[in-house]
Amino acid sequence: MKVYESRFLIQSISFAVLTYGGRLGLRLGHWLPCFACPYVGSCSGHCYLMALQRSQWGFQIPFAEFISVWGLRALGMFAGFVLLTLVLSKAWCGWICPFGTLQDWIAFLRRKLGIKELQFSWSLRDRLKPIKYIFLILLIVIPILIANAGLHSDFGLPFCQICPAKKLMPIFQGNFRYFAVDVTNPITVFMTIVSLILTAVFFVGMFFKDRFFCLFCPLLAMISFFDKIGFVRLKKKVDACTSCGNCQRICPVDIREVHLEKEKKNVLTQDCMLCLKCVESCPQDGVLSFRFLNKTIFSSSKNYISKCFIKKKR
Amino acid sequence: MFHKKEKIESMWLNSAERNNSKAKIEQKIKKEIQEEYRRQADSLRKRDDFREELEYFLEILSLPISPREVKKRFSGPFVGLYCIQAPLELFDALGFHPIRLCSGSLAIQRLSAPFLPALSCPLIKSCISAFYLDESIEKLCDIVVVPTTCDWNTKLPEMIPEKASPLYIMELPHIKESERGQIRWLEEIYELKRFLQQRAGRKLNRRQLQISVNKYMKGWQVFGRLIEFRRKRLICGTWSIVLANAFMIDDVESWTERVNIVLKNYGNPKGNSNPGVFLAGSPVFFPYLKISELIEEAGMDILADELCTSERLMASVVYDEPSEYGLLKALSERYHLPCSCPTYIDNDRRLKNILNTMRAYNIKGIVYHLLKGCHPYDIESFYFEKVIKENGFHFLKIESDYSREDRQNILARLEAFRETLC
Numbered sequence: 001m002k003v004y005e006s007r008f009l010i011q012s013i014s015f016a017v018l019t020y021g022g023r024l025g026l027r028l029g030h031w032l033p034c035f036a037c038p039y040v041g042s043c044s045g046h047c048y049l050m051a052l053q054r055s056q057w058g059f060q061i062p063f064a065e066f067i068s069v070w071g072l073r074a075l076g077m078f079a080g081f082v083l084l085t086l087v088l089s090k091a092w093c094g095w096i097c098p099f100g101t102l103q104d105w106i107a108f109l110r111r112k113l114g115i116k117e118l119q120f121s122w123s124l125r126d127r128l129k130p131i132k133y134i135f136l137i138l139l140i141v142i143p144i145l146i147a148n149a150g151l152h153s154d155f156g157l158p159f160c161q162i163c164p165a166k167k168l169m170p171i172f173q174g175n176f177r178y179f180a181v182d183v184t185n186p187i188t189v190f191m192t193i194v195s196l197i198l199t200a201v202f203f204v205g206m207f208f209k210d211r212f213f214c215l216f217c218p219l220l221a222m223i224s225f226f227d228k229i230g231f232v233r234l235k236k237k238v239d240a241c242t243s244c245g246n247c248q249r250i251c252p253v254d255i256r257e258v259h260l261e262k263e264k265k266n267v268l269t270q271d272c273m274l275c276l277k278c279v280e281s282c283p284q285d286g287v288l289s290f291r292f293l294n295k296t297i298f299s300s301s302k303n304y305i306s307k308c309f310i311k312k313k314r
Numbered sequence: 315m316f317h318k319k320e321k322i323e324s325m326w327l328n329s330a331e332r333n334n335s336k337a338k339i340e341q342k343i344k345k346e347i348q349e350e351y352r353r354q355a356d357s358l359r360k361r362d363d364f365r366e367e368l369e370y371f372l373e374i375l376s377l378p379i380s381p382r383e384v385k386k387r388f389s390g391p392f393v394g395l396y397c398i399q400a401p402l403e404l405f406d407a408l409g410f411h412p413i414r415l416c417s418g419s420l421a422i423q424r425l426s427a428p429f430l431p432a433l434s435c436p437l438i439k440s441c442i443s444a445f446y447l448d449e450s451i452e453k454l455c456d457i458v459v460v461p462t463t464c465d466w467n468t469k470l471p472e473m474i475p476e477k478a479s480p481l482y483i484m485e486l487p488h489i490k491e492s493e494r495g496q497i498r499w500l501e502e503i504y505e506l507k508r509f510l511q512q513r514a515g516r517k518l519n520r521r522q523l524q525i526s527v528n529k530y531m532k533g534w535q536v537f538g539r540l541i542e543f544r545r546k547r548l549i550c551g552t553w554s555i556v557l558a559n560a561f562m563i564d565d566v567e568s569w570t571e572r573v574n575i576v577l578k579n580y581g582n583p584k585g586n587s588n589p590g591v592f593l594a595g596s597p598v599f600f601p602y603l604k605i606s607e608l609i610e611e612a613g614m615d616i617l618a619d620e621l622c623t624s625e626r627l628m629a630s631v632v633y634d635e636p637s638e639y640g641l642l643k644a645l646s647e648r649y650h651l652p653c654s655c656p657t658y659i660d661n662d663r664r665l666k667n668i669l670n671t672m673r674a675y676n677i678k679g680i681v682y683h684l685l686k687g688c689h690p691y692d693i694e695s696f697y698f699e700k701v702i703k704e705n706g707f708h709f710l711k712i713e714s715d716y717s718r719e720d721r722q723n724i725l726a727r728l729e730a731f732r733e734t735l736c
Contacts, residue, residue, distance in 0.1 A: 114520060116639040122493040239670040243491070243663050245651035246632045249644060260491060262663070283630040302630075306535045309632050311528050 002308050003280050003298060007094070011101040018044055018098045019172050030057065031080035033092045033223050035099035037169040039160070039178060047165075048081045049219050053143050053157045060143035060156060085223050089232040093220055093273035099165045100273065103206045103213060107252075110207055118208040125254050128215050129270065135159060136218035154187040161191045164199040164213060210252035214273060224270045233291040234268040234279075236261055240287050247278035247288065258288070280308065340448065346421035351379050354601030363550060367576045371560040375600040378417065378444075378563075381454050388565055391513075394455035394479065396441070396470070397463045398622050399486055399653065401645040403631070404507060406526040406566070408514045414562035415452055416623060417441050418602030420716035430473065435687040436715045437597060438466040438473075445474045455479045457513065459506070461486045463657045464690050482509060490651050491660050503646040520638045527631055527641065533561070533570045534628045539577055541625060544617060545675050549580055551593065551616025552606040558624040559600045589735035590617035592672055594698070595683035596691050597623040602716050604724070605683045612728035614735070616681075618671050620664070622655060629653075656690035665698065669705055678735045679708035681728070686715045708734050 001009075017026065018036040021044025028036075028045030038046040051057040057077040061070055085092070093100055110117070120128070139159035145151040160166055167178045179196065182188035205212035214220060238261060248259035258267045258278050267288075268274075279288040282300030289299035355372045358364065377384050384392070393405050394415045405412040417440035425443035444450040452458065461484040462468045471481050484502045487495035511517055540557060543549045557576070561569050591614045598605055598621055609616055619625050629652045633644035654664035672680070680702055684691055695711055702709045710731045714720055 111634070111636060114637045116637045117635055237670075239666045240674075241663065242629070242652045242654075242667055244629050245647040246630065249647055250632060250634055262666075277634070281632040283632070302535075302538045305630055305632060306538075309630075310531045310535060 003276050010095050014096040015098045015101045031077050033081055033085045034097035035165045037165045039166045040169045040173050042173050050160055051077050053139055058143060059140050060147045062147050085226045086230045089230040090223055090272055090274040094275035103211050106206050107210045131216050132218050132221040136221050152187055162195040162198050164202040167199040214253055227268050231293045233266055235265055235289045235291055236267045237287045238262050240284050246281040250277045250281045343424055347419055348379050350419055350421045351376050351601050367579055370572050371556050374560040374564045378451050381449050381451050384451055391456040392454050394452055394458040396460045396467055399461040399649050400459045401649050403526040403530050403645055407523040408510045408518060413451055415441055416599040418599040433687045435466045436685050442473050457482050463655055488659050490658055499650045500643055500646040503642050520641060523641050529566050533566045534630050536570050536573045537628045540573060547615055552603060552610060555598055555606055555624045558627055588613050588615045590615045590677045592677050592680040593619035594680055596685040596688040597621050599623045608725050608728055609681060612725055613732050617675050617677050656694045665701055672707060682711045684713045686713055
């Protein structure tokens with residue numbers, strides 16, 4: 001089975017399991033390193049970002065309670081997240097995340113229609129990179145301020161409030177409730193309007209650009225902290241690379257490093273989501289390889305390209 | 315910008331052969347050219363490893379001496395190409411037949427010798443001369459596409475006669491791994507597309523372009539197998555170069571089919587243990603196969619090369635954006651990024667790739683072929699020599715041109731080089 005086919009299959013299964021698995025009583029925990037949105041009533045596991053912002057396992061807690069049972073609970077949750085991240089690293093994004101899968105499906109539609117993908121200049125692409133860290137800092141700082149500095153509690157779960165997945169994923173359960181503007185008070189009105197605008201921007205964005213949301217995803221930023229110690233590696237044989245540019249062009253998140261790298265052997269970069277399209281598209285035998293615990297799982301080859309990218313019939 | 319035709323003719327008549335009439339000389343030169351092509355083809359036919367399936371490629375390579383045959387064989391309109399940067403798939407999709415206007419003919423050079431610098435690149439000399447024949451592939455072409463690779467190509471428009479085929483210049487960005495270089499080249503591809511659409515009188519259809527890309531990918535696939543055969547010494551270097559040369563003239567589908575047939579029936583391991591060498595440097599094109607033949611005569615196998623008329627001809631195009639933009643971007647990158655012509659500035663991967671291939675196939679020496687007057691390769695050869703030797707490999711630079719006089723001399727040097735490899 002070709003890599004992109006198995007990826008499609010695994011993505012579809014994960015989407016079904018994480019979106020509807022709850023109905024079958026499946027409970028995978030609150031530590032998942034992917035956008036398994038807790039607002040989908042039938043979901044079988046929760047995105048770790050929510051746990052991180054909550055008072056139960058996250059930062060919305062008075063400083064005094066940091067060293068207490070709470071601390072242990074939060075640490076346990078974090079350990080679960082780290083363990084899952086170490087094992088699969090970014091494969092969570094490229095192979096499992098239901099929100100990523102949704103984006104891939106939407107982009108597939110664009111391709112079928114032959115519409116040009118939105119192009120970002122190299123400098124714009126680089127300037128977008130820090131935004132995910134800003135999101136990450138805010139989603140930690142705001143809960144701390146709520147618990148310690150008297151910030152209004154309606155700012156609680158700040159990232160979930162503005163996250164487009166909260167609006168889009170429940171649709172698969174027939175739930176459009178989160179599109180409503182919450183008129184409880186000015187804060188909720190403000191937050192829901194911001195979230196509606198962001199959802200609209202991201203929805204249009206993900207049609208015209210592959211994995212548009214992933215460019216800003218704070219969870220991806222968190223996962224990438226563990227790239228260096230994880231079990232997963234994306235290796236490059238730099239001397240044999242002919243610089244054909246296939247990997248750079250085919251990358252959904254416009255990573256240039258895999259193509260341009262001439263010294264370092266590890267090319268798993270911050271934004272990479274291990275979709276392995278670069279490995280699939282590399283025509284040099286063994287130049288790019290995907291490794292798990294130092295064992296090569298899949299590596300690039302001429303034969304693979306001949307099999308996958310050349311149509312036999314006209 | 316162009317020479318006046320009269321001026322050129324007068325120069326030509328004032329040259330060494332002023333006593334003969336123009337037509338007579340041309341007739342004589344034509345005969346010499348035909349003789350040259352025939353002699354080279356015959357010497358290939360006489361080889362032990364000649365097989366019937368290879369005859370097809372010799373026929374294709376002899377086409378430049380009979381342009382009428384070209385017309386009969388392929389459906390035009392024809393586009394002549396210099397170098398390897400113009401995207402073949404684009405021509406194919408718009409119904410043009412692309413032909414690379416390389417030439418390895420010595421006899422033809424006399425036609426342009428009087429008005430070119432004394433130390434001119436032999437390949438350019440031969441190519442330009444063809445424009446002075448009353449019948450040639452060059453004259454058959456509706457358009458001649460010239461990318462500005464080396465200085466010879468850049469000055470080419472000034473060197474060919476005024477009424478020759480219309481030239482289309484593509485400005486090549488010499489820095490590849492920068493955003494502006496890549497954008498610039500994509501713009502050139504778009505501009506070429508517009509120009510070709512105008513000529514063809516129809517719009518580019520992206521489905522048609524996808525079909526053309528697929529055709530060339532099949533060519534790439536079989537070419538990859540040919541290279542594998544060569545590395546395993548199942549087919550010799552000279553034949554690989556002949557097959558690759560033929561790709562530059564032939565229709566891609568029939569070429570692919572024919573190479574497949576060759577690979578099916580060929581492939582007796584020679585069983586000898588000649589030392590392998592890597593052939594680098596200036597292009598080698600039929601009937602100028604002196605270098606590869608002499609290397610083999612001296613008892614070495616050319617297991618790999620990086621010539622723009624051989625292994626560097628093809629690269630893969632993989633795309634997942636089937637929009638017109640996506641396809642053209644894929645093509646622009648395929649013809650720009652992996653090309654390791656020494657005219658590029660950021661070309662450091664080339665040497666690394668060569669060393670990597672040499673290590674992988676246990677090749678101990680490199681023969682650096684240099685055409686006299688080919689400045690980019692010449693300049694680079696010194697640095698090459700240093701790095702190659704530092705890495706523990708042997709290096710031999712051979713400077714030559716299309717003449718036959720230095721054969722013995724080169725053979726002696728190659729034989730000495732072979733001793734160092736054993």
